[in-house]
Amino acid sequence: MPGKKKIYFVSDVHLGAPALKNNREREMIFVRWLDEIKEDVSELYLLGDIFDFWYEYSKVVPRGFTRVLGRIADLTDRGIPVHFFTGNHDVWVFDYLPEETGVILHRNEFIAQINGKKFYLAHGDGLDATDRGYYILKKIFTNKTLQWLFSRIHPNFALLLAHKWSKSSRLAKMGLEEEFKVKNDEMYKFAERFLQKESTDYFIFGHRHQLVNVKMDSNTRFILLGDWINNYSYGVFDGETFELKKYKELA
Template sequence: MSEKGLIYFVSDVHLGAPALKNNRERELRFTQWLDEIKNDVAELYLLGDIFDFWYEYKKVAPRGFTRVLGRIADLTDRGIPVHFFTGNHDVWVFDYLAEETGVTVHHEEFITEIQGKKFFLAHGDGLDASDKGYLFLKKVFTNKTMQWLFSRLHPNFAFWLAHKWSASSRLSKSDIDDDFMVVKDGMYKFAADFLKTMPIDYFVMGHRHRMTKQQMDGKATFILLGDWISSFSYGVFDGKNFELKKYNGSID
């Protein structure tokens, strides 16, 4: 990684979400943001749920998203590392994105050092020990046998089924976590427990669709990146400070 430039983090874009009506506008805004950061980005972390649904057959990949995929490929072609973390909506990423766009795919949390600071990076799903229902579903979704059985479905039916599931998700509801308190959240509690085993400077996650920058015990900072549904937010690290920002670019 270059010592010059900025490190960018973004999550929960949910491209192609059937529960949302402005998918084209959001995709154009996201690609505009990618265009604007390309001259100062040293490394880009896509921390899950970039796509609202993704499944790769051996010979079939999801239709659409060509603008976004092209921008990502342009970054990696220029030698800029791009890290793609699978989320609960795009968990079924296998080798297509890595081969076609050059991203490094992470299926689990990732600990790395960036300009002298230690980062714990993850989408965040599955870290809340109290969410028993989702933990069971994640075991089903990541089970190799279940993935093989799903791949036996015709793509038309498989994608229809997945989009029906997604259309009933919390994205279609306007009252998402109105009483959210970060210090009581299961992901925050996970981070607090993890600090007992290893020092971390920054925990950076998505999943909750909330923008949060919370100081923890010691020098650790817990960060939730927000989303590209209502806040159009992202994180940026300059080697000394981590900032949460909102992208205000408009689509003419």
């Protein structure tokens, strides 16, 4: 149906990633995508790691990303809800993004009812019950006292430390992983356990940088949104069906 409004989902853009050499090019492609969807988007879900690093001091925010922030603010100014999920790379969102761009902030999973369908939405970090090291790391990252201490570091040095950490992260090792087997993945196993308690139509996650759209049972699909590093991918729900797509600019 012409003019039909759609819900869009995207994750793992990793804007400004020091491990990558084409950050400006990727940002401009992402901006073009935001420009293209603005005429038919009714709601946008940014499911984490949109920024490779984000930290808000009380008076300072990271340099860059002006065009992306402007496009997001334009969408919310039009009355379009934009949901921003903190990921493991951009966990330190406080009040700047919600107040200045109008995004709806989610620090945890969120269950949405959309056109009679139930969506379980999350970035996906923290759903792997076997990754105890990450649970410890997340407690450190979200500790209020440690955040206060980090804020005392000069932003230039703080961002230098953050970028060094990012270069050593899984992002820098992409392409070296073993073949991805979705049903062996802990996020998929989490979804299986959740289904034993509650019915759900869609599980939609980021984090893994994989493109996955598989049936779990006759009513439920498990979705991984890919990324904007290799796949330039996103999800779209037209009110009836969900599709994973790659941005045509790079098709």
